[in-house]
Amino acid sequence: SAVISQKPSRDICQRGTSLTIQCQVDSQVTMMFWYRQQPGQSLTLIATANQGSEATYESGFVIDKFPISRPNLTFSTLTVSNMSPEDSSIYLCSVGREFNTEAFFGQGTRLTVV
Amino acid sequence: KQEVTQIPAALSVPEGENLVLNCSFTDSAIYNLQWFRQDPGKGLTSLLLIQSSQREQTSGRLNASLDKSSGRSTLYIAASQPGDSATYLCAVQGGTASKLTFGTGTRLQVTL
Numbered sequence A: 001s002a003v004i005s006q007k008p009s010r011d012i013c014q015r016g017t018s019l020t021i022q023c024q025v026d027s028q029v030t031m032m033f034w035y036r037q038q039p040g041q042s043l044t045l046i047a048t049a050n051q052g053s054e055a056t057y058e059s060g061f062v063i064d065k066f067p068i069s070r071p072n073l074t075f076s077t078l079t080v081s082n083m084s085p086e087d088s089s090i091y092l093c094s095v096g097r098e099f100n101t102e103a104f105f106g107q108g109t110r111l112t113v114v
Numbered sequence B: 001k002q003e004v005t006q007i008p009a010a011l012s013v014p015e016g017e018n019l020v021l022n023c024s025f026t027d028s029a030i031y032n033l034q035w036f037r038q039d040p041g042k043g044l045t046s047l048l049l050i051q052s053s054q055r056e057q058t059s060g061r062l063n064a065s066l067d068k069s070s071g072r073s074t075l076y077i078a079a080s081q082p083g084d085s086a087t088y089l090c091a092v093q094g095g096t097a098s099k100l101t102f103g104t105g106t107r108l109q110v111t112l
Helices: none
Strands: A004-007 A010-013 A019-025 A031-037 A043-049 A068-072 A075-080 A089-096 A103-105 A109-113 B004-007 B010-014 B019-025 B032-038 B044-051 B056-059 B062-067 B072-077 B086-094 B099-102 B106-111
Touching: A004 A089, A019 A031, A019 A089, A031 A075, A043 A068, A043 A075, A043 B099, A075 A089, A103 B044, B004 B086, B010 B019, B019 B032, B019 B086, B019 B106, B032 B062, B032 B072, B044 B056, B044 B062, B044 B072, B072 B086
Parallel strands: A010 A109, B010 B106
Antiparallel strands: A004 A019, A019 A075, A031 A043, A031 A089, A068 A075, A089 A103, A089 A109, B004 B019, B019 B072, B032 B044, B032 B086, B056 B062, B062 B072, B086 B099, B086 B106
16 A cells, blocks of 8 residues: 655635645655545546656646646645635545556545635 | 446445445446545545456455446445445546546445
């Protein structure tokens, strides 16, 4: 398994501001992902965080809104930029040791934009 | 495009009952299927991973089966307890990018 620390666990932010969420893993992993879970919905993949290069974004998500960094094999950040109330969601970091292996999730960041 | 559906959307059972949660997916070209548990407002806890070549996996009171050709999986929970109350999500992993496609979830309540 993998132990994932995600910070902050929750935050309430003003519209128009930005929030950076951190994901720290206790050991090196090949795959890191960021998901969003809107209220009452299932999880939707935002992007794959690639070490040392630009993240790979899913349809409907853009780098200007959700910039992602991954400087090494144990750490990644997701920034939610220029927030609006529609960004209120739980944001989750997920990791996999290798391609197509068991996925593990952090405890999530509950974001409320007012 | 892969689509994953879970039935039922919600389920309430008395303590001690055995129950089955269902998951179906449209594209059978998957590497594996994973069942998760999510408590309200929290992250996901991995319960069971079934590789595409496997038929079932067991962990304690949980048993998950996979019929890849028909695009179906079931999660069997034996002797349910109030602590089992949570949302259960299934997800399939396919393609070269290790991305998970999630189902809509089943919200389970086990009553005393």
